[in-house]
Amino acid sequence: MSDLGNIKKPVKEEMAHFEAYFGRTMQSKIPLLKIILNYIFRRKGKQMRPLLVFLSAKLNGEIGEPTYVAATLIELLHTASLVHDDVVDNANERRGALSINALWNSKIAVLVGDYMLTKGMLISIEKNRIDMLELASEAVRSMT
Structure with missing residues (x-):
């Protein structure tokens, strides 16, 4: 098992x-x-980021709905920032695949990042x- 696999093991189910x-x-009802x-x-x-949220929660007590909310919020914020960064950098790839702005366009990518x-x-x-x-609002403020 990889080092990352070993780190994930305590919260694999979560x-x-x-x-x-x-x-x-x-999910969205809007087709595009x-x-x-x-x-x-x-x-x-x-x-x-979600992994760190779950590991921290497990170390400090229990994992509950607030843990899932925090992990989701952080992952959405992070992913939105990547979509926006790709627009700013005019990047054509992200994680080995075409970026949102490369597949659709920069305007759509910005709106998708904003949506997330x-x-x-x-x-x-x-x-x-x-x-x-x-906390998330403060993080966004410091990113701009």
Whole structure:
């Protein structure tokens, strides 16, 4: 097993549940947005940020719904920033596949990134996790 596999082992089951939880957030009734979100979801990275959230939660007590909300918010924020970065850098590839702006265009990519960022913020509000919303808002402010 790889070093990363060993690190993931204590939260392997939770990460599998996160995969489904995150997948549900990457849905839309808007046909083009649905296609693009599915494209992004299928090309996910190592999910290091959610992994760190789950490992931290496990070390500090228990993993519950707030853990899934935090991991989802962080992953949406991170992924949105990658989509936006690809536009700024005029990058044609991300994670070994065509970038959103290369497949569609920069305007669509910016809107998709904005959608993902907003979706993360809305999840925090829907779950009444204003504390997470405040932290994420501060992170976004420092990124700009």
